[in-house]
Amino acid sequence: MEKGGRRKFLGICLGGCVAGIAAAVLYPVYRYLAPRSGSGATARVEIPEKDVPEGEAKFFEYGGSSAVLVRKRDGSLVALSAVCTHLGCIVQWEKDTQGFLCPCHAGHYTPDGVVTSGPPPKPLTKLPFTVANGSIRIG
Ligand code: FES
Incomplete structure (x- = not known):
């Protein structure tokens, strides 16, 4: 050579x-x-009420992506997509501040998914849910 x-x-x-x-x-x-995706997505998810104590959040798979259920300190529930509306990272629950933080570019959201700071252009998407017989049904 x-x-x-x-x-x-x-x-x-x-x-x-x-x-x-x-x-x-x-x-x-x-x-x-990256947000999770897959064809085996479940259209409905049931979570026992006892699994979401006040001030806590429970993450789960919904429609092939990450979602989260929050029980605010006033006892009310919120179901949201956990996919950040900026570039699609998965948000994290911050128990101390009772809000969501996106680890990618420091976007902050309230427990209701409203943007409080950072680059996200819009709130986290709300998901429909019902509560009956000690169970929370999302979807
Ligand atoms: S992807 Fe969440 S702040 Fe940029």
């Missing part, structure tokens, strides 16, 4: 290694931040 051919071959090998390492690092980050 001549000198130019060897250099080109090494360049291709190095490029392949860099691409492989980048994929190995970025794919898990993408899977963590």
